[in-house]
Ligand SMILES: [Zn+2]
């Protein structure tokens with residue numbers, strides 16, 4: 578049995594929830610972590626990413642334009658960032674992004690195991706197949722195309738790969 582299904586949505590939310598907690602770490606290491614900008618854009622901060630500080634938190638800005646705007650009123654920008662972040666969570670929830678093939682949540686992002694056996698990091702370009710109320714993240718567009726042709730068969734593959742990994 579695939580008993581950890583229930584934990585998956587929580588893991589995903591956790592992965593997103595740690596984004597703000599780890600922004601300082603991200604700034605230092607350039608880790609491949611997703612962040613939500615105050616403008617609502619989800620992006621991957623890199624060494625060129627600009628941050629604003631409000632209270633004891635840092636907020637990553639998606640562009641210099643957003644950073645310039647945010648610098649004018651960091652407190653308001655921080656509120657917008659938090660609101661955009663909450664919207665994202667709601668959006669993910671409403672999408673029922675119960676990703677069943679998540680294997681680990683690291684500071685680099687949320688890892689998933691594709692039906693082809695490849696482990697990859699979920700980002701905003703990741704495509705999902707849905708089967709029996711669960712979502713499975715596919716590592717590439719090609720894998721997603723394959724999987725949509727035969728969801729039941731490919732979900733079996735996903736489960737086999739996951740089981741093989743946990744044994
Ligand atoms: Zn922005």
Ligand SMILES: [Zn+2]
Nearest residue numbers: 691693716720
């Ligand atoms: Zn794949």
